[in-house]
Amino acid sequence: xxxxxxxxxxxxxxxxxxxxxxxxxxxxxxxxxxxxxxxxxxxxxxxxxxxxxxxxxxxxxxxxxxxxxxxxxxxxxxxxxxxxxxxxxxxxxxxxxxxxxxxxxxxxxxxxxxxxxxxxxxxxxxxxxxxxxxxxxxxxxxxxxxxxxxxxxxxxxxxxxxxxxxxxxxxxxxxxxxxxxxxxxxxxxxxxxxxxxx
Amino acid sequence: xxxxxxxxxxxxxxxxxxxxxxxxxxxxxxxxxxxxxxxxxxxxxxxxxxxxxxxxxxxxxxxxxxxxxxxxxxxxxxxxxxxxxxxxxxxxxxxxxxxxxxxxxxxxxxxxxxxxxxxxxxxxxxxxxxxxxxxxxxxxxxxxxxxxxxxxxxxxxxxxxxxxxxxxxxxxxxxxxxxxxxxxxxxxxxxxxxxxxxxxxxxxxxxxxxxxxxxxxxxxxxxxxxxxxxxxxxxxxxxxxxxxxxxxxxxxxxxxxxxxxxxxxxxxxxxxxxxxxxxxxxxxxxxxxxxxxxxxx
Numbered sequence: 001x002x003x004x005x006x007x008x009x010x011x012x013x014x015x016x017x018x019x020x021x022x023x024x025x026x027x028x029x030x031x032x033x034x035x036x037x038x039x040x041x042x043x044x045x046x047x048x049x050x051x052x053x054x055x056x057x058x059x060x061x062x063x064x065x066x067x068x069x070x071x072x073x074x075x076x077x078x079x080x081x082x083x084x085x086x087x088x089x090x091x092x093x094x095x096x097x098x099x100x101x102x103x104x105x106x107x108x109x110x111x112x113x114x115x116x117x118x119x120x121x122x123x124x125x126x127x128x129x130x131x132x133x134x135x136x137x138x139x140x141x142x143x144x145x146x147x148x149x150x151x152x153x154x155x156x157x158x159x160x161x162x163x164x165x166x167x168x169x170x171x172x173x174x175x176x177x178x179x180x181x182x183x184x185x186x187x188x189x190x191x192x193x194x195x196x197x198x
Numbered sequence: 199x200x201x202x203x204x205x206x207x208x209x210x211x212x213x214x215x216x217x218x219x220x221x222x223x224x225x226x227x228x229x230x231x232x233x234x235x236x237x238x239x240x241x242x243x244x245x246x247x248x249x250x251x252x253x254x255x256x257x258x259x260x261x262x263x264x265x266x267x268x269x270x271x272x273x274x275x276x277x278x279x280x281x282x283x284x285x286x287x288x289x290x291x292x293x294x295x296x297x298x299x300x301x302x303x304x305x306x307x308x309x310x311x312x313x314x315x316x317x318x319x320x321x322x323x324x325x326x327x328x329x330x331x332x333x334x335x336x337x338x339x340x341x342x343x344x345x346x347x348x349x350x351x352x353x354x355x356x357x358x359x360x361x362x363x364x365x366x367x368x369x370x371x372x373x374x375x376x377x378x379x380x381x382x383x384x385x386x387x388x389x390x391x392x393x394x395x396x397x398x399x400x401x402x403x404x405x406x407x408x409x410x411x412x413x414x415x416x417x418x419x420x421x422x423x424x425x426x427x428x429x430x431x432x433x434x435x436x437x438x439x440x441x442x443x444x445x446x447x448x449x450x451x452x453x454x455x456x457x458x459x460x461x462x463x464x465x466x467x468x469x470x471x472x473x474x475x476x477x478x479x480x481x482x483x484x485x486x487x488x489x490x491x492x493x494x495x
Contacts, residue, residue: 021266021268021271024266024271025265025266028263028264028265028266029263029265032260032263032264033257033258033259033260035260035264036258036260036261036264037257037258040258041255046261050261050262053260053264054264057264057265057266058266058270058274059274061266061270061271061274062274127255127256130251130252130255145252148217149248149249149252149253150252150253150255152253154217154219155217155219170210170213170214173213174206174209174210174213177213177245177248180248180252181244181248184248184251191251195247195250195251195254196247
């Protein structure tokens with residue numbers, strides 16, 4: 001698909017709100033990677049993440065008449081993250097990460113090019129540790145950290161996606177970072193040199 | 199030389215700097231401190247590396263397309279009927295309005311039956327400026343009408359935004375209530391509310407009987423007197439400005455006698471008869487809300 005500009009997205013939104021399913025699906029395809037990643041990092045489970053992502057887009061289609069402009073991505077991420085939070089609250093579980101999930105992960109970038117098998121294993125172990133540290137956070141802090149530090153969203157976009165004030169976003173982010181730093185100190189030996197925190 | 203410990207403010211400052219959320223003067227402050235304070239710089243490095251580590255987590259591509267099939271789109275109808283919440287909110291407003299109106303109506307009935315002084319005696323005895331202490335029937339009428347009109351407008355707005363409005367018993371009760379109110383307004387010439395201002399010490403003649411008034415039927419007690427439609431009841435709405443006779447505004451002479459304090463005027467018998475119907479309509483409104491019965495048109 002060609003690189004869509006904001007004006008293209010505005011056109012798609014207008015057409016989708018008028019009932020054009022193809023336009024809506026174009027928006028889905030454009031933002032599904034971000035939405036899926038957020039949900040996956042929230043739930044830590046691929047199967048659950050797929051279900052929630054699909055439900056989120058169905059729900060977005062159903063509620064599209066109520067979308068009043070602004071960032072479509074923030075709006076649909078909010079829908080998806082609310083559903084993910086509902087799953088977490090309902091299940092109150094720490095999902096076991098399957099080895100298959102880890103096998104699908106890419107590797108953390110390392111400065112010396114392609115990883116050796118040992119490095120690849122170490123990378124997967126590190127990702128597992130990071131994911132576990134994320135899951136040790138409360139859902140709101142986890143979501144804020146994922147949106148801001150994993151997805152690279154701005155404070156305002158995170159605030160829009162979580163329906164929170166900017167001050168609340170910063171507060172949650174500070175607590176989440178502190179908690180993850182402490183959590184990662186236990187596995188610091190797994191961290192590549194450029195990522196060592198101390 | 200011991201360095202000052204890093205504070206929460208320092209951590210927040212560094213976080214905002216890394217998020218590019220600082221104004222230029224604050225950015226300059228951070229950069230200066232990075233160059234001169236080792237503990238500050240150490241905290242900056244720790245935050246920067248954590249963010250880089252999290253940012254470097256591999257992005258998982260969506261394992262499949264989440265685009266909606268036509269069947270999924272059909273199963274998720276977009277034009278849904280209005281959720282229960284807005285009508286329930288309006289219903290609560292209606293119920294609250296009905297309760298308030300019931301209280302007002304009950305209070306008014308009690309005040310109607312209370313003994314009242316003669317108007318002329320009241321005029322002679324109260325030369326100073328006071329506002330009518332107790333709500334009059336007209337004030338209650340106006341308040342109820344306004345409240346119900348606003349609620350009706352809100353409900354109309356809520357129903358307009360709903361693709362499938364339904365006529366509820368509450369709607370029917372509102373319509374009946376408004377009809378009753380309009381009937382009461384047309385059947386009674388509601389006494390106007392006046393603000394008693396400082397009046398010269400004089401005994402004003404009693405107001406003429408209604409049959410003497412050139413226009414007995416007044417659609418609204420709130421309409422100001424207009425030079426083109428001099429109505430005695432409308433004239434009573436005008437503030438009796440000290441030293442400013444209402445005749446300057448085109449009010450007929452006979453209307454001057456109507457510029458008396460009427461805050462304790464005795465309402466007409468028709469209004470008293472209509473009050474039970476009004477209260478009955480309000481009760482039905484309350485009952486219909488709590489019964490939560492919906493009648494489709």
